[in-house]
Amino acid sequence: MSELLQQIVNGISLGSIYALIALGYTMIYGILRFINFAHGDVFMVGAFIGYYLTPQIITLAGGNLLVAAPIILAVTMLGCSILGVAIEKLAYRPLRSRPKLTVLITAIGVSFLLEYGGQLVFGPDPKLFPTLIPSGSVVNTEYIIIGTNSIVVIVTAFALMLLLRFIVFNTKMGTAMRAVSFDHRVASLMGINIDTIISFTFILGSSLAAAAALLYASIYPSINPLMGIFPGLKAFVAAVLGGIGNLAGAALGGLILGVTETFVSGYISSSFRDAIAFSILILILLFKPTGILGRHEREKV
Amino acid sequence: MKIHKSVIFLASAIVLSFLATLVEHRLNPYYFQIIIYIGINIVLASSLNLINGFAGQFSLGHAGFMAVGAYTSAVLTTGLFSSVNPLLNIPLFALALLCGGIVAAAFGLLVGIPSLRLKGDYLAITTLGFGEIIRVVVQNLDFLGGARGFTGIPKLSNFFWVFLTAAAVIFTISNLINSTYGKAFTAVRDDEIAAESIGISSTRVKVTAFVTGAFFAGVAGALYAHFVTYINPAQFSFLKSFEIVVMVIIGGMGSILGVIFSAVLLTILPEVLRTMAQYRMVIYSLLLIIIMITRPQGLFARRRFGKHKAILKI
Numbered sequence: 166m167s168e169l170l171q172q173i174v175n176g177i178s179l180g181s182i183y184a185l186i187a188l189g190y191t192m193i194y195g196i197l198r199f200i201n202f203a204h205g206d207v208f209m210v211g212a213f214i215g216y217y218l219t220p221q222i223i224t225l226a227g228g229n230l231l232v233a234a235p236i237i238l239a240v241t242m243l244g245c246s247i248l249g250v251a252i253e254k255l256a257y258r259p260l261r262s263r264p265k266l267t268v269l270i271t272a273i274g275v276s277f278l279l280e281y282g283g284q285l286v287f288g289p290d291p292k293l294f295p296t297l298i299p300s301g302s303v304v305n306t307e308y309i310i311i312g313t314n315s316i317v318v319i320v321t322a323f324a325l326m327l328l329l330r331f332i333v334f335n336t337k338m339g340t341a342m343r344a345v346s347f348d349h350r351v352a353s354l355m356g357i358n359i360d361t362i363i364s365f366t367f368i369l370g371s372s373l374a375a376a377a378a379l380l381y382a383s384i385y386p387s388i389n390p391l392m393g394i395f396p397g398l399k400a401f402v403a404a405v406l407g408g409i410g411n412l413a414g415a416a417l418g419g420l421i422l423g424v425t426e427t428f429v430s431g432y433i434s435s436s437f438r439d440a441i442a443f444s445i446l447i448l449i450l451l452f453k454p455t456g457i458l459g460r461h462e463r464e465k466v
Numbered sequence: 467m468k469i470h471k472s473v474i475f476l477a478s479a480i481v482l483s484f485l486a487t488l489v490e491h492r493l494n495p496y497y498f499q500i501i502i503y504i505g506i507n508i509v510l511a512s513s514l515n516l517i518n519g520f521a522g523q524f525s526l527g528h529a530g531f532m533a534v535g536a537y538t539s540a541v542l543t544t545g546l547f548s549s550v551n552p553l554l555n556i557p558l559f560a561l562a563l564l565c566g567g568i569v570a571a572a573f574g575l576l577v578g579i580p581s582l583r584l585k586g587d588y589l590a591i592t593t594l595g596f597g598e599i600i601r602v603v604v605q606n607l608d609f610l611g612g613a614r615g616f617t618g619i620p621k622l623s624n625f626f627w628v629f630l631t632a633a634a635v636i637f638t639i640s641n642l643i644n645s646t647y648g649k650a651f652t653a654v655r656d657d658e659i660a661a662e663s664i665g666i667s668s669t670r671v672k673v674t675a676f677v678t679g680a681f682f683a684g685v686a687g688a689l690y691a692h693f694v695t696y697i698n699p700a701q702f703s704f705l706k707s708f709e710i711v712v713m714v715i716i717g718g719m720g721s722i723l724g725v726i727f728s729a730v731l732l733t734i735l736p737e738v739l740r741t742m743a744q745y746r747m748v749i750y751s752l753l754l755i756i757i758m759i760t761r762p763q764g765l766f767a768r769r770r771f772g773k774h775k776a777i778l779k780i
Contacts, residue, residue, distance in 0.1 A: 200587040259759050265586045266524055267762050270715060273526075273590075274754030277708065281747035401591060440602040443595030450592060451580055 167308040172431045173424060178315040178384065180423020181322035185377035186400030187407070187415035188329060189370030195346040195410040196366045199265060202272035203252055205397015206279035207245050207371050211378030212294065212388045213287050214244040219295040234297055238321075241379055242372035249371030250364050258360075276397075283390030291389040294382035318380045325376055326416055329369065333412060338365055346410070399426070399442040406449050408459025417457060472641055479633030486625040502693055504733045505628035506686050511713040511729040512635045512722065513682035518711070519719035520643055521675035522655025524590045527577060528683050528710045530597030533702035534573050535566035535684025536691035537610055540619045542566075543692065559622045563631070563688045570684020571677045573600070578676030582669050594704055605699045615698030616691075623693040631689060635682045640722055642678075651675060652720070712750050716757060718764020727766045 186208055193201045218237055226233035256275050260268045298318075304311040333339035344352040345362045353359050381396060382388050403422045407414025422442060430438045449456065490498060510528065517525045539562040547558045577596050584592055605613045642648040653661040654671045662668055691697045709732075717728030736746055757765065 200591065256755055256759070263762065266522070267758050269524065269587055269590060270711075271755050271758040273708070273711075274751045274758065277747055277751035278755065281751065285744060285748060398591070398594075405588075434606070436606055437602065440599045443599050446595050447580060447592055450584055450588060454583065454588075 168431075170309045172427050174309065174311055174315055176424030176427035177420060178318045178423075179427060180403075180420035181319050181326075182377045182381050182384075182419075183396065183400045183403045183423050184416040184419025185322050185325060185373045185380070186396060187403040187419045188326065188412060189374050190401050190404040191407075191409055191412060191415040192342075192366050192370050194404070196342065196363055197257070197261075199257075199268050200272065200401065201257075201370075202269070202397075203275040203279055204370065204374060205393035205395075205400070206276050206283070207249055207252075207393075208374040208378045208381075208396060209283060209388075209390060209393030210248055210279065211241050211245045211371075211375035212382045212392065213283070213390075214241045214375070215297070215379045215382060216292055216294055216388060219297060223295075230297065230299060237297065238376060238379060241375040245371040245375035245378075246368040249367040249374075253363060253367045258363075280391055280394070287390055289390065291387045294386040294388050296383075296386075297379060298383045314383050318384065321376065321380060325373060329373065330412065332369065338362075342366060395439060402442045402446040405446060405456055408456030411456070411458045414456055414458035472637055476633055476637045479637075480630060483626045483629035483633070486629065490625050499693075500733065500737055501625070502623065502628055504730050505625075505632045506690050506693075507710075507713065507729040507733050508632045508726055509628075509635050509682055509686040509689070510710045511717065511725045512632075512639055513679040513686070514710050515714050515717070515719065515722070515725045516639050516642075516651075517675045517679040518714050519721070519725070520639075520648070520651040520655065521671055522652075523672055523675060524586060525577075525593040525676075525679075526590045526704060526707050526711065527593035527595075527597030527600075528679075529702040529704060529706035530577075530593075530600040531570040531573060531680040531683035532687035532690065532706065533597075533600055533604060533697075533699070534680075535570040535687030536697050536702070537604060537616065537687075538569040538684070539563060539566035539688035540616050540691045540697060541610070543620055543622065544616075544618055555620075555622065559627070559692070562692075563627065563685050566688030567681040567685040570687065571681035573684075574676040574678075574680025575673065577680070578673040582672055594707070597702075597704055597707055601699045601702055604702075611698070613699060615696055617696050619691050619695045619697070621692060621695050623689045628689050628693075631682070631685050636722065636726070638678065638682075643722070655720075709750075712754060715754060716765050718766055721764060721766060724764050724766030728764075 186204065189204050189207075190201065193199075193204070215237060218240055219233070222237050222240070223230065223233045226236065252275055256271050257268060260271055298314045301313045302310050303313055303316050333342060341352070341357045341362050342365065344355065344357055345359055349359060352362075377396075399422060400419065403418035404415045405418070406421060407416070407418030409415075422445065425445065426438055426441055429441045493501075510532065514525065514528045517523050517528075542562040542565055543559065547555070547562070573596075577593055580592055604610050610616055643651065650661065650666045650671050653664075653666055654668045658668050661671075687702075713728045713732050714725055716732065717725035736743070739746070
């Protein structure tokens with residue numbers, strides 16, 4: 166029983182990280198109708214920004230982690246947003262009216278460019294991410310131990326998701342985003358600047374990826390330039406599972422995937438961990454391609 | 467008289483690859499290896515071109531099919547064939563290649579079926595997933611050596627088998643594409659709904675493309691296994707799939723000659739630029755992005771792929 170509870174807590178904290186990344190996929194899909202394969206690598210760059218920044222900012226803050234952590238989070242989010250917007254402007258914007266396959270291949274190219282460019286810039290060997298969340302436990306009974314990092318991860322992730330929900334549903338920018346996602350041309354006829362909205366979406370998505378990276382690196386402190394591949398692919402699976410284009414779906418999918426994966430590696434074998442996400446993806450695409458909360462879209466001739 | 471020409475092509479390829487085999491022992495082993503890899507990459511890239519370029523089903527799992535072929539044939543030659551008379555080695559190797567291809571084709575069928583419901587991005591990521599699942603499963607199968615790899619495969623691949631396969635793949639694809647049946651492939655790629663409306667079964671086209679492409683990828687994997695004599699699951703990760711995809715895209719999706727050129731080029735180039743090995747993947751990915759933005763039909767192809775849809779259709 167206690168092991169089950171423990172697995173659930175670990176699953177939720179991993180799942181809330183997947184959810185943060187999945188939100189980026191789902192928003193960009195909602196606006197541009199394509200899968201930003203490079204999203205997982207923006208996440209990786211976020212981890213490296215955090216890696217280089219953390220010691221400096223902790224020193225500046227006089228060793229006070231409570232002061233340093235929000236600053237690190239903000240700067241990392243800013244860095245990833247700049248990267249996300251740059252990718253969109255340089256690689257995706259010139260292709261906006263081209264066939265989908267062209268954009269897909271470009272996205273794969275950008276993804277590999279970041280991974281192997283990262284190997285050149287950061288070095289291919291794994292690095293140890295500095296401690297951002299002090300170790301220790303919040304709950305420590307004979308049944309369950311909940312570490313500080315699990316709690317910080319879950320609370321931060323849910324706070325960011327609520328913030329995103331507020332931005333998308335309660336602000337003018339968010340309304341414009343939803344309008345663009347509904348129909349590009351009509352939205353632009355209503356005076357919405359499509360390019361600005363797309364850039365804004367990339368900023369939101371990349372910021373969440375940056376936050377996810379810091380949280381992920383706090384649980385699994387070994388970081389390397391290829392670390393974004395699997396979390397990225399799994400978060401994509403989470404987005405599809407919940408129904409791509411749907412914010413609540415992405416969060417739900419992330420949590421389900423995180424818990425499932427933790428259970429599989431805990432009770433079956435950790436070597437099947439990476440295969441489980443793809444199996445879920447294939448099953449969901451075969452039986453309910455719109456995902457749990459997704460809407461069905463008819464193809465127009 | 468297209469068939470006539472292609473038969474001459476196949477016959478001369480057989481004769482030439484046989485003659486090449488006679489002199490291959492005099493060749494510097496390093497050059498020998500590169501030429502073998504060129505042949506294997508031609509098979510891989512051309513077979514992927516059938517799926518990606520002609521049928522328009524973007525697949526990212528080609529290394530998975532290659533792995534299936536490699537492991538199947540390796541099990542056959544090391545386990546079953548070793549006890550038999552060595553004189554029978556040649557026909558048995560041919561049989562192992564064939565079996566590798568057939569089992570890979572069966573996997574192609576398995577992947578082809580979900581592809582009927584999926585398009586573009588989803589299909590790409592699903593095939594990538596399939597490739598990774600194959601790799602993870604092999605990693606967990608002890609009789610295949612697991613993550614340690616499979617050792618002691620006899621070195622049976624030579625110019626004859628490699629270039630015979632390369633010729634066979636080119637022969638098959640060019641004949642298929644120029645036939646009425648093959649025109650259905652490009653029709654499905656260009657507009658699936660329009661193709662369906664004139665009575666083409668897109669299901670059949672997609673499954674045929676996957677099964678044929680997987681078959682040749684399997685044979686290529688078998689040839690590769692019997693050349694390097696040691697295989698492990700990491701050799702067939704999706705990086706390998708990506709390399710093959712790059713060959714197809716640089717050559718030009720749907721261009722037989724272009725893809726052959728790029729397979730040759732992208733096999734030789736990394737060898738020439740060995741000192742810059744760490745830049746290889748960076749250059750590949752940059753090439754991919756630049757080609758997609760400036761020349762989406764590929765470096766060597768003249769024809770444009772896909773349609774340039776108008777933005778404003780009011």
